[in-house]
Amino acid sequence: ETAVFQTPNYHVTQVGNEVSFNCKQTLGHDTMYWYKQDSKKLLKIMFSYNNKQLIVNETVPRRFSPQSSDKAHLNLRIKSVEPEDSAVYLCASSQGLGGQNTLYFGAGTRLSVL
Amino acid sequence: QQKVQQSPESLIVPEGAMTSLNCTFSDSASQYFAWYRQHSGKAPKALMSIFSNGEKEEGRFTIHLNKASLHFSLHIRDSQPSDSALYLCAVSAMGYKLTFGTGTSLLVDP
Numbered sequence: 365e366t367a368v369f370q371t372p373n374y375h376v377t378q379v380g381n382e383v384s385f386n387c388k389q390t391l392g393h394d395t396m397y398w399y400k401q402d403s404k405k406l407l408k409i410m411f412s413y414n415n416k417q418l419i420v421n422e423t424v425p426r427r428f429s430p431q432s433s434d435k436a437h438l439n440l441r442i443k444s445v446e447p448e449d450s451a452v453y454l455c456a457s458s459q460g461l462g463g464q465n466t467l468y469f470g471a472g473t474r475l476s477v478l
Numbered sequence: 479q480q481k482v483q484q485s486p487e488s489l490i491v492p493e494g495a496m497t498s499l500n501c502t503f504s505d506s507a508s509q510y511f512a513w514y515r516q517h518s519g520k521a522p523k524a525l526m527s528i529f530s531n532g533e534k535e536e537g538r539f540t541i542h543l544n545k546a547s548l549h550f551s552l553h554i555r556d557s558q559p560s561d562s563a564l565y566l567c568a569v570s571a572m573g574y575k576l577t578f579g580t581g582t583s584l585l586v587d588p
Binding site for chain 1: 509510512514516521522523524527529571573577580581583
């Protein structure tokens with residue numbers, strides 16, 4: 365049963381373009397995350413938001429910027445994409461703040477940068 | 479910074495076999511240990527988690543945690559083809575971050 369929805373499923377773009385990914389959760393959770401899964405399947409946290417406030421901001425390039433309109437939505441914008449941005453971007457949510465809460469993931473947005 | 483490593487990188491087992499997956503972590507202050515499973519092209523999904531040393535069993539799945547050895551494992555009894563997936567361990571110390579391991583790709587051969 366899907367409760368974390370991501371759009372688009374995949375996106376192909378060229379170096380230098382701007383892209384935006386959307387995420388919505390219907391679980392009523394107050395914390396949302398963006399993870400990046402690289403070609404070796406390693407999952408790395410990028411950002412987390414709790415009730416629209418930025419909590420975790422890992423050392424990601426400044427061209428990445430998260431945007432949260434309410435606690436059910438968390439979007440990700442990438443200005444001027446680079447080839448190394450090719451990856452699967454996974455959105456997740458949890459009830460409560462803290463690394464000890466179960467994460468519920470979306471199916472991901474696969475980005476290919478040509 | 480927490481380092482989480484998994485072994486083996488990939489594994490093929492016959493249907494009905496016992497599967498054992500390993501995870502080591504570097505931060506001795508870690509308090510929460512979890513396993514996630516990701517079928518190809520799908521979302522990672524939480525399998526089970528543990529806080530204290532020892533074992534926890536849920537159906538065919540068992541977690542074993544040894545904090546002193548900085549090691550925990552997942553055992554799958556009577557492995558099924560539907561268990562074929564990427565298995566990700568995850569660890570959290572104090573704070574907001576859950577750090578994932580490098581993953582083990584499991585194929586259960588019918």
